Ligand SMILES: [Zn+2]
């Protein structure tokens with residue numbers, strides 16, 4: 001089979017021929033129907049994955065069809081359409097037992113969390129092996145190629161929004177900074193499950209148009225910090241920073257209201273001063289990570305109900321290298337998905 005491989009820190013990914021992987025006991029082989037290309041793939045290519053294999057197949061946003069069952073797997077059958085939950089925990093710690101494998105606590109400092117597409121083989125390939133059937137969510141009528149971006153681009157903002165749901169009363173302002181893969185889904189999710197006033201910010205007008213279509217009430221091109229002052233009464237109960245740079249975090253803080261939540265989802269490595277005089281009273285700052293298995297089921301349910309729908313462009317698997325370059329240069333609207 002063909003696969004896009006991480007071959008070393010700082011090197012471009014390589015399209016290689018590999019044997020089709022065999023599922024071991026308890027494992028499931030998936031025939032990939034779609035693999036989303038995410039900004040974290042760019043970070044991974046740049047910085048590598050400590051503790052993982054020196055080479056591995058990229059792709060952590062995956063969906064497809066059950067292709068082969070390892071010994072002992074009885075809860076799925078060949079041909080089932082499934083979304084793959086991407087963050088593989090130990091399955092036994094308190095976090096994993098609550099289905100929050102994104103916060104698996106059994107990971108020791110010398111044993112970094114590895115999962116498909118980050119240190120072990122992921123889904124930018126024709127097939128992948130998932131270590132346990134508990135990481136699969138059955139799809140009813142959603143196509144795997146549409147479901148793939150839900151496993152990260154939608155799950156990550158959904159998890160963040162759920163953490164703040166106690167402040168998301170009707171009429172409360174929520175800002176989404178960066179209308180990329182995560183940001184455009186954040187707007188849709190807010191529209192679907194809250195009656196909040198949604199403000200979307202980006203530096204690209206085409207992305208702001210996408211935010212309007214996704215349900216944003218106000219959009220603002222925030223190239224230049226002063227524009228933040230243009231948002232009347234933007235004292236937000238929740239600010240989702242889907243970029244995470246110095247600049248975006250500064251903008252995010254300016255938008256955060258008293259008792260508000262600032263959540264940074266983007267991985268651009270920004271730093272923010274956090275002190276009594278620098279942030280509004282009662283404000284919290286957090287870096288939520290991905291989402292739980294139960295939340296992925298909820299996200300799939302929202303999509304199956306037609307309440308959210310990723311803006312997706314499909315590309316053949318062989319175009320992976322070009323898609324990664326497009327993403328690097330900010331030319332992807334919504335999510336790009338590789339279809340083998
Ligand atoms: Zn991702």
Ligand SMILES: [Zn+2]
Pocket residue numbers: 089090091092093094095096101103104105106
């Ligand atoms: Zn665990």
